[in-house]
Amino acid sequence: MRAVVTGSGSALPVNCVTNADLADRVDTSDEWIVERTGIRQRHIAGENETTSTLATEAARRALEDAGVDASEIGLIILATATPDFTFPATATQVQHALGCGGGVAFDVQAVCSGFLYALGTADSLLRTGMAKKALVIGAETFSRILDWEDRTTCVLFGDGAGAVVLEARDVADNGPGILATKLHADGAHRELLYVDGGPSTTGQVGKLRMKGREVFRHAVVNLADVLKEVLVQANVEVDMIDWVVPHQANARILDATARKLNLDPSKVIVTVDQHANTSAASVPLALDVARRDGRIKAGDLVMFEAMGGGFTWGAALARM
Missing domain, CATH: 3.40.47.10 (Thiolase/Chalcone synthase)
Known part of the structure; x- marks a missing residue:
């Protein structure tokens, strides 16, 4: 199943x-x-x-x-x-x-x-x-x-x-579906990316605060590591992946993560130029763009990955 x-x-x-x-x-x-x-x-x-x-x-x-x-x-x-x-x-x-x-x-x-x-x-x-x-x-x-x-x-x-x-x-072993998922969190770095408000603290919504350089450094390391974890779990080599649909935070993070994994940059779906960082919406937005323009097709092996405030991070591998 x-x-x-x-x-x-x-x-x-x-x-x-x-x-x-x-x-x-x-x-x-x-x-x-x-x-x-x-x-x-x-x-x-x-x-x-x-x-x-x-x-x-x-x-x-x-x-x-x-x-x-x-x-x-x-x-x-x-x-x-x-x-x-x-x-x-x-x-x-x-x-x-x-x-x-x-x-x-x-x-x-x-x-x-x-x-x-x-x-x-x-x-x-x-x-x-x-x-x-x-x-x-x-x-x-x-x-x-x-x-x-x-x-x-x-x-x-x-x-x-x-x-x-x-x-x-119910599908065959080589059929479609989510094959592997890995999720992580580490609350030790809250001060690097957070909102300075909330119901039980200030009673107000608050505004986003971020230390960009530190977030960048953690993002590249964490994303590369979790992608490797998913590949091991699914018993898949990196060159078998047809597409990577990443969280669209920053073009530099996308490039650095691809280099760290020796991943062909042409396999990375990039929409950050058009949408900027839409947080939880960015991965499904990018997926929909790539499915509708014909890049991602049935049978393709697709890796999703993201990191956000918390820190939280994760990746999932799916056969489309």
């Missing part, structure tokens, strides 16, 4: 903000941002666009792609660090909007690794028979927690959502 990806979908806010647009707001430039991050634009949620509305749109597109009716979904796991409310879970709002109430629906909070955590959790629940079909969603409105006067962070992030439909199936 494996959890098989049968569809994907994504959603972006209407408002697209270029680096030049940001240069009118903070002390920065297109050249400065591109050189350090590879980012050229990002989408910023408007007044009527929330994490739940973006997640719902991405979920509907994933259901359409899979040819699945919402009534067939028995499990929804939504990864986000920017929920609509402290509670109820944003997943329950998506469930209600889709009209498939009664099943399991909850949020996962692992920041940029959230989609990997949600994917691993859904995989486990589908294998044990908790549900037959699931929606796994990554959705964020990070623009709500940015300090728009801090040019070192506000240029890095964007809003969006991505979703996949998973179905529990």
Whole structure:
């Protein structure tokens, strides 16, 4: 029994903000941002666009792609660090909007690794028979927690959502499905990437704070290590991978991780230039782009990886 990806979908806010647009707001430039991050634009949620509305749109597109009716979904796991409310879970709002109430629906909070955590959790629940079909969603409105006067962070992030439909199936050894997942966390480095607020501390939402150089260093090491762990678990060599769909944080991190693994850079799906860092949404967003433009096809061996605040990090290998 494996959890098989049968569809994907994504959603972006209407408002697209270029680096030049940001240069009118903070002390920065297109050249400065591109050189350090590879980012050229990002989408910023408007007044009527929330994490739940973006997640719902991405979920509907994933259901359409899979040819699945919402009534067939028995499990929804939504990864986000920017929920609509402290509670109820944003997943329950998506469930209600889709009209498939009664099943399991909850949020996962692992920041940029959230989609990997949600994917691993859904995989486990589908294998044990908790549900037959699931929606796994990554959705964020990070623009709500940015300090728009801090040019070192506000240029890095964007809003969006991505979703996949998973179905529990009995398949052959060489058939499709999630083959291996590894997840990690280490709370010792909280001060390197965090939000300076919360319900039980300040009583306010707070703003994102980050020490970029330190995060970069940890990201390259942690991601390379967890990718190797998954390869060992799945008994797969790195040159057997058709595509890597990484968390889209920074083009430099993507390049450095590929070099550390001796991985062909042409196999890495890159969307950070168009979407910036959309946290938990970035992996499913990139996957959907690459599936719809024809790069990722049925039968391909695809590696997903991400690292986020906490620190949390993880990777998963799937046959599409």
